[in-house]
Amino acid sequence: MATAEKYVGGGVPRKEDPKLITGQGQFLEGLTLPGMLHAALLRSPHGSARITSVDVSAAAAAEGVVAAYSGADLADEWAAGLPMAWPVTDDIRIPDHWPVAQDVARYVGDAVAVVVATSRNAALDAAELVEVDYDVLDAVVDVEAAVADGAPRVHESFDDNKSYTWALTNGEVDEAFAKADVVVKERYTQPRLIPNAMEPRAVVAQPVPSTGDFTVWSTTQIPHVAKVLFALTLGIPESQIRVIAPSDVGGGFGSKLNVYAEEALCIALARRLGKPVKWVAGRSEGYLATIHGRDQVQEIEIAATSDGDILGYRVHILAAMGAYLQLVAPGVPLLGAFLYCGCYGGEAYHFECTGVFTNTTPTDAYRGAGRPEATYAIERAIDSLAREVGVDPAEIRRRNFLPAGDMVQSPGGLAFDSADYEPALDRALELLDYDGFRSDQAERREGGGSRQIGVGFSSYVEICGLAPSQVLASLKYAAGGWDAATVRMLPTGKAEVVTGSSPHGQGHVTSWSQIAADALGIPYEDVTVLHGDTHVAPHGMNTYGSRSLAVAGVAVHNACDRVVDKARGLAAHLLEVAPEDLEYEAGTFSVKGVPDRTKSMPELAFAAWTAHSLPEDSEPGLEASCVYDPPNFTFPFGTHVAVVEVDTETGAVDLVRYIAVDDCGPVINPVIVDGQVHGGVAQGIAAALYEEATYAEDGTLETSSMVNYLVPSAAEFPSFETDRTVTPSTSNPMGVKGIGEAGTIGSAPAVINAIVDALSHLGVTDVPMPASPERVWRAIQSAQGGEA
Amino acid sequence: MKRISVTVNGVRHEADVEPRTLLVHFIREQLELTGTNVGCDTSSCGACTILMNGQSAKSCTVLAVQADGAEVTTVEGLASNGDWHPVQKAFHEQHGLQCGFCTPGMMMAAVGYLDENPSPTEDEVRLALEGNLCRCTGYHNIVKAVLAAADDMGS
Numbered sequence: 003m004a005t006a007e008k009y010v011g012g013g014v015p016r017k018e019d020p021k022l023i024t025g026q027g028q029f030l031e032g033l034t035l036p037g038m039l040h041a042a043l044l045r046s047p048h049g050s051a052r053i054t055s056v057d058v059s060a061a062a063a064a065e066g067v068v069a070a071y072s073g074a075d076l077a078d079e080w081a082a083g084l085p086m087a088w089p090v091t092d093d094i095r096i097p098d099h100w101p102v103a104q105d106v107a108r109y110v111g112d113a114v115a116v117v118v119a120t121s122r123n124a125a126l127d128a129a130e131l132v133e134v135d136y137d138v139l140d141a142v143v144d145v146e147a148a149v150a151d152g153a154p155r156v157h158e159s160f161d162d163n164k165s166y167t168w169a170l171t172n173g174e175v176d177e178a179f180a181k182a183d184v185v186v187k188e189r190y191t192q193p194r195l196i197p198n199a200m201e202p203r204a205v206v207a208q209p210v211p212s213t214g215d216f217t218v219w220s221t222t223q224i225p226h227v228a229k230v231l232f233a234l235t236l237g238i239p240e241s242q243i244r245v246i247a248p249s250d251v252g253g254g255f256g257s258k259l260n261v262y263a264e265e266a267l268c269i270a271l272a273r274r275l276g277k278p279v280k281w282v283a284g285r286s287e288g289y290l291a292t293i294h295g296r297d298q299v300q301e302i303e304i305a306a307t308s309d310g311d312i313l314g315y316r317v318h319i320l321a322a323m324g325a326y327l328q329l330v331a332p333g334v335p336l337l338g339a340f341l342y343c344g345c346y347g348g349e350a351y352h353f354e355c356t357g358v359f360t361n362t363t364p365t366d367a368y369r370g371a372g373r374p375e376a377t378y379a380i381e382r383a384i385d386s387l388a389r390e391v392g393v394d395p396a397e398i399r400r401r402n403f404l405p406a407g408d409m410v411q412s413p414g415g416l417a418f419d420s421a422d423y424e425p426a427l428d429r430a431l432e433l434l435d436y437d438g439f440r441s442d443q444a445e446r447r448e449g450g451g452s453r454q455i456g457v458g459f460s461s462y463v464e465i466c467g468l469a470p471s472q473v474l475a476s477l478k479y480a481a482g483g484w485d486a487a488t489v490r491m492l493p494t495g496k497a498e499v500v501t502g503s504s505p506h507g508q509g510h511v512t513s514w515s516q517i518a519a520d521a522l523g524i525p526y527e528d529v530t531v532l533h534g535d536t537h538v539a540p541h542g543m544n545t546y547g548s549r550s551l552a553v554a555g556v557a558v559h560n561a562c563d564r565v566v567d568k569a570r571g572l573a574a575h576l577l578e579v580a581p582e583d584l585e586y587e588a589g590t591f592s593v594k595g596v597p598d599r600t601k602s603m604p605e606l607a608f609a610a611w612t613a614h615s616l617p618e619d620s621e622p623g624l625e626a627s628c629v630y631d632p633p634n635f636t637f638p639f640g641t642h643v644a645v646v647e648v649d650t651e652t653g654a655v656d657l658v659r660y661i662a663v664d665d666c667g668p669v670i671n672p673v674i675v676d677g678q679v680h681g682g683v684a685q686g687i688a689a690a691l692y693e694e695a696t697y698a699e700d701g702t703l704e705t706s707s708m709v710n711y712l713v714p715s716a717a718e719f720p721s722f723e724t725d726r727t728v729t730p731s732t733s734n735p736m737g738v739k740g741i742g743e744a745g746t747i748g749s750a751p752a753v754i755n756a757i758v759d760a761l762s763h764l765g766v767t768d769v770p771m772p773a774s775p776e777r778v779w780r781a782i783q784s785a786q787g788g789e790a
Numbered sequence: 791m792k793r794i795s796v797t798v799n800g801v802r803h804e805a806d807v808e809p810r811t812l813l814v815h816f817i818r819e820q821l822e823l824t825g826t827n828v829g830c831d832t833s834s835c836g837a838c839t840i841l842m843n844g845q846s847a848k849s850c851t852v853l854a855v856q857a858d859g860a861e862v863t864t865v866e867g868l869a870s871n872g873d874w875h876p877v878q879k880a881f882h883e884q885h886g887l888q889c890g891f892c893t894p895g896m897m898m899a900a901v902g903y904l905d906e907n908p909s910p911t912e913d914e915v916r917l918a919l920e921g922n923l924c925r926c927t928g929y930h931n932i933v934k935a936v937l938a939a940a941d942d943m944g945s
């Protein structure tokens with residue numbers, strides 16, 4: 003199909019913006035329905051406690067309160083517990099997970115009662131009046147402590163706190179290590195992170211008691227997936243549930259890729275009370291009740307020759323699941339399982355991960371999900387190898403890069419499409435002026451002052467476009483990896499694109515409009531994109547894992563192709579020629595050799611609608627759908643570089659430059675892609691330098707609000723320098739790969755490597771994340787043999 | 791209940807409010823101006839930033855009764871006669887927003903700041919916006935937008 007690229011590849015300003023910059027955004031907190039009630043939850047203050055009694059009578063009698071329930075009161079609402087869709091092994095232990103705890107509360111924040119009132123304040127006030135008696139039990143919050151002998155058990159019904167162990171071996175691992183000249187062995191911790199989408203979660207469930215229908219509005223990334231799972235959890239026929247992710251959802255980063263207790267609860271309460279029920283999280287409540295990310299302990303060993311050529315890898319992970327298994331939590335480490343060898347070669351690979359219960363808020367997919375952890379481990383460890391064998395860190399990467407090519411076999415077991423890792427590294431080095439940097443660094447070191455500089459690299463490859471369905475099946479993922487689009491020409495020549503993706507900041511309305519406008523040859527303004535409402539867009543697998551463009555976007559592209567095909571038949575019929583005799587260019591069919599005999603897309607849309615004269619076997623209307631299930635993952639890659647200045651007296655780190663060279667294949671909207679990189683990089687830098695959720699031994703979340711969990715502001719970042727190489731994916735007809743998580747995946751190790759580099763002359767080889775001034779200072783002291 | 795009189799976006803409102811009502815809730819719930827968002831419960835995020843008597847303020851840290859007699863501008867009042875304010879234009883042109891949740895507060899903080907310092911440096915803008923958190927943009931394009939707006943307003 004000839005497609006004139008008028009919009010694709012251009013930095014078209016976003017269609018999403020006008021309402022958002024004028025205060026007309028439709029965020030869920032603003033939704034009010036007639037007769038709407040408000041729910042508030044009472045949450046356990048204990049990390050682990052048996053619930054001996056719950057007395058809701060005082061709460062139920064409070065002003066404005068309509069009803070108050072304990073977990074036991076609501077037990078018959080659930081056809082099943084909250085869903086977990088990724089049972090990674092056959093023998094995985096899956097605990098019951100009720101929206102309101104019934105016998106034991108297993109983390110601070112586990113719901114124990116709910117109050118419904120006519121206003122949010124009345125519900126919140128009355129929740130304080132619920133009286134709960136607890137038998138407080140020992141808690142365990144640390145992933146290593148949880149697997150130690152005699153650790154308190156999070157779930158009494160299991161013998162220990164292990165949920166599963168999943169392993170993968172390729173090649174002769176012991177042999178590779180036996181013949182190695184050098185083995186580096188490193189241990190890293192991945193701090194627990196709180197995703198902090200700026201819009202807190204909210205849900206509204208509206209019942210139609212006479213029919214049993216429900217409409218559920220939720221700040222979700224996954225309206226379609228949630229619809230299926232609400233049906234299963236609540237025992238409501240799926241056909242009677244409509245889920246709407248509002249047209250504006252304020253960020254997700256994985257934290258809205260879930261089915262949460264409060265969603266199920268609002269539907270159950272709406273069913274019981276026959277009225278709409280709303281719940282809105284306060285930020286601090288969200289810190290307890292919305293998934294956290296990371297929280298892993300990693301051991302990685304690399305076997306190499308004395309030249310630094312890598313022979314093999316051994317990786318052992320303990321991954322905190324939290325108190326229960328949220329939607330895809332067990333699978334998160336698996337998304338990294340194939341990537342602990344990064345973009346490097348080698349002959350053997352062993353990976354093993356144990357998922358562990360702790361008395362903490364459940365973890366799940368947070369931006370990058372498994373891949374930032376893997377990239378951190380390999381990118382830190384390869385620097386250790388470089389130091390060990392005395393090779394420059396840029397050079398050791400180059401030396402070990404997999405060869406350029408398509409479907410290049412990685413030691414991790416996957417075949418990477420569109421591999422070409424050197425140009426991105428070269429470009430990053432050029433932007434940095436590497437030689438210049440090293441001579442500045444040498445000068446500083448000679449000067450001996452307290453402000454030393456360092457550079458850190460991170461050459462990553464990642465897995466995106468989560469699909470194809472068959473591969474997901476082999477990993478025991480319970481859902482498919484396809485996505486859907488319908489493209490319809492309207493009688494007036496405008497087009498509607500119905501997508502299964504569910505954007506919450508990514509700009510799909512803009513990007514999908516660019517794709518469709520070019521394919522259909524109509525103005526960008528004439529395309530409307532519909533999403534997020536299961537009645538409007540009936541099919542979708544939604545938005546997570548950097549999959550939207552590479553799956554849903556390709557579905558839009560293919561559906562447009564099909565519309566053009568159908569239009570060709572109609573044009574041929576109206577122009578009385580054979581379809582092969584037509585040329586298609588930018589929305590116009592013309593008869594070959596007779597360029598003034600034409601039919602435009604709007605003309606054909608009108609003709610298809612009036613249906614006055616259609617080809618035989620053709621139906622009225624000009625519309626087509628595509629459900630696209632890609633043949634492979636896509637594998638974006640790149641090299642990131644951080645430059646830091648470290649004050650060796652105070653340990654303070656100043657991030658001076660950040661360079662990101664990414665390869666996500668061809669770009670639909672470069673401005674949006676840069677924006678995704680900026681935001682992703684910022685979240686990785688935040689993890690490297692500032693953010694960490696911590697628990698006291700009794701299970702209290704110490705970082706319980708934005709006051710003590712450090713979400714960095716503009717003042718903590720430099721401007722970012724971005725560039726791209728373009729190596730198209732062969733897995734889809736557009737060659738696109740995905741960019742939503744790349745920044746987060748690449749950035750944290752670059753920053754820590756830079757800090758270590760700045761201090762390497764002092765003997766520092768490691769600084770844990772987040773690299774607070776105190777930790778950096780201690781690393782210096784201990785390297786110098788002082789007190790630390 | 792206490793009777794207050796507040797001028798919001800040029801319109802004078804007389805209303806009865808509970809003494810504990812926060813200005814942001816008064817704006818969102820009583821005046822039904824839902825453009826001003828609530829992103830936290832600890833005065834940390836700045837999503838609720840408005841202008842009060844020309845100065846930016848976090849409306850979750852102000853009681854509605856404290857706004858008695860004040861002139862308040864919210865994001866809904868930023869455009870005049872349908873023309874976007876230069877800060878709105880710059881956020882759109884520089885891709886200064888993704889999900890848009892922080893944006894109303896971020897823009898109001900920027901408008902308040904540019905009034906004090908019409909030609910700031912990049913570092914000054916970064917420091918000035920310290921009280922406003924964004925999780926999507928990494929601030930890169932927000933800072934660019936504020937600098938572009940300053941240019942635009944100065945020319």
Ligand code: FES
Pocket residue numbers: 827828829830831832833834835836837838839848849850851
């Ligand atoms: S809502 Fe966060 S500072 Fe006001």
Ligand code: FES
Pocket residue numbers: 200252253507886887888889890891892893923924925926927
């Ligand atoms: S644009 Fe989403 S929080 Fe700023």
